[in-house]
Amino acid sequence: MSDKHRPRPVVVGVDESASSRVALHWAAELAAATGTPLVLLHAQLHGSARLASAPHPPYLRELLTDAERCGVSRASVEIVQGNTVDLLRSRARHARLLVVGSYGDGAWSGTLVGHVALGLAGRVGCPVAVVRGSTPGMPPARGGPVVAAVEDVRTGPEVLDTALFLAQAWGAPVLVAHCAAGRETCGEVSPEEESAARRLVEWGMRWVTDQGTGVSVAGKVIEGEAAHLVGLAASARVLVVGHHEQPASARSTMRQMIEFAPCPVVAVPPLPDRYVSAVPERAPADAAVVPPPG
Secondary structure (H helix, E strand, C coil): CCCCCCCCCEEEECCCCHHHHHHHHHHHHHHHHHCCCEEEEEEECCCCCCHHHCCCCHHHHHHHHHHHHCCCCCEEEEEEECCHHHHHHHHHHHCCEEEEECCCCCCCCCCCCCHHHHHHCCCCCCCEEEECCCCCCCCCCCCCCEEEECCCCCCHHHHHHHHHHHHHHHCCCEEEEEEECCCCCCCCCCHHHHHHHHHHHHHHHHHHHHCCCCCCEEEEEEECCHHHHHHHHCCCCEEEEECCCCCCCCCCHHHHHHHHCCCCEEEECCCCCCCCCCCCCCCCCCCEEECCCC
């Protein structure tokens, strides 16, 4: 099979931590559901050129066995000398998805993520899944919708495409969400801003419906700043969010969700425009927009 037609793998960064094992199981179940190859990548800062031919340590053999028990038909292990972030970044060009654990040594008080996830999310050439449950040691939820946090029609299709990929794999619904934050000093959302937010959500719902996959889709406009997505994430199977350039003094929605959302977060990088779409005037007849809480 030529490289052009070879399926792109799910690549998961692994080590001996409990967080890594949680990420491996999540990635393996996804790879099994989609028939995608799975690559377990372990970075070793010190070693020799013979790392690839050396026997795998026991924990890596256990992780590979776990992947096969999840139903993965094509799983492999790579042990490579180098920095974890640099090695995963180098694999992103040819990966469908990078997967990393969340509760690493680099996490700091008040956040749920370490330096590896923050060093990759939105900065590599494929989506990055940061996997965690609501608390350390708890696996991610296996129910709930795939929440696609859409901020505009330019980056929205990439977020929706990734959300649809995950929803099809798990047989889950998609929930298109957008935060309508008021521009006024008081923070209240004007009728014009709420109308624009609703049209954007309706456009996202129509985009999903137009793909013809049969995946159920709904929408929700959230009144308030992006941090309000954390509440929505509490009942989500996964939250998919895009990357937007921000002023140096601002913290992006992506970073806030990766740091604090109590569910797996998939960060989608800015990619070359593949779609030209206009915001529709109406939502599809079979999809419902959930109004913001009153």
